[in-house]
Amino acid sequence: MPDPYMSRAIELAVENVGRGRGGPFAALVVKDGAILAEGVNLVTSTNDPTAHAEVVAIRAACRALGDFQLTGCDIYTTCEPCPMCLGAIYWARPARVFCGATSEDAAEAGFDDSFIYRQIALPWAARRIPMYPLMREETLAAFRAWTAAPAKTRY
Numbered sequence: 001m002p003d004p005y006m007s008r009a010i011e012l013a014v015e016n017v018g019r020g021r022g023g024p025f026a027a028l029v030v031k032d033g034a035i036l037a038e039g040v041n042l043v044t045s046t047n048d049p050t051a052h053a054e055v056v057a058i059r060a061a062c063r064a065l066g067d068f069q070l071t072g073c074d075i076y077t078t079c080e081p082c083p084m085c086l087g088a089i090y091w092a093r094p095a096r097v098f099c100g101a102t103s104e105d106a107a108e109a110g111f112d113d114s115f116i117y118r119q120i121a122l123p124w125a126a127r128r129i130p131m132y133p134l135m136r137e138e139t140l141a142a143f144r145a146w147t148a149a150p151a152k153t154r155y
Contacts, residue, residue: 003076003098005028005030005035005074005076005098006076006078006098006100008028008035008038008076009026009027009028009038009076009077009078009100010026010078010100011026012026012028012038012040012078013025013026013040013041013053013078015040016040016041020045021040021041021042021044021045022040022041022042022043022044022045022046022051023041023043023044023111024041024078024109025040025041025052025053025054025077025078025079026038026039026040026041026053026077026078027039027040027053027054027056027057027058027075027076027077027078028057028075028076028077029057029058029060029061029070029073029074029075029094030073030074030075030076031061031065031070031072031073031074032072036060036061036064036065036073037057037058037059037060037061037063037064038057038060039053039054039055039056039057039058039059039060040053040056041053041056042056050084052082052084052085053077053078053085054075054077054081054085054088054089055084055085055088057075058070058075058088058089058092061073062092068092068155069092069093069155070092070093070094070095071093071094071095072095073094073095074094074095074096074097074098075089075094075096075097075098076097076098077097077098077099077100078099078100078101079099079100079101079102079103079105079106079111080099080101080102080103080106081097081099082103082106082111082113082116083113083116083117083120084116091155115128
């Protein structure tokens with residue numbers, strides 16, 4: 001029996017392609033049997049490289065909940081999340097994630113993010129986009145201020 005939430009995500013992904021709004025990806029955030037938010041890939045239509053379906057859905061769901069965490073929520077996504085989306089999912093802390101296609105399926109369609117995983121393992125200077133340390137000691141002042149702040153929301 002088809003899952004209604006994944007079926008809805010697939011419907012949104014196919015519609016997104018047909019409308020030329022972005023890639024073939026969609027995601028839903030569900031809580032207590034109700035869809036809180038839907039998201040589709042809007043990267044090319046909004047010129048926003050972070051507008052992946054999961055990120056769009058997470059942002060909308062957090063606004064709807066008035067919280068930065070998705071406690072008790074499930075995410076349904078039409079594809080195994082890329083590294084950015086996976087990071088966003090872990091920061092949002094949903095209960096579960098249900099995925100349709102695999103990253104290999106996405107790579108076959110031209111969405112290969114495996115190089116990002118390889119880049120993460122490299123030292124900063126060896127990455128395709130090199131990263132350089134700059135003013136670390138001075139920057140640590142912000143972390144000291146956070147550590148000392150009595151009123152803060154931990155996440």
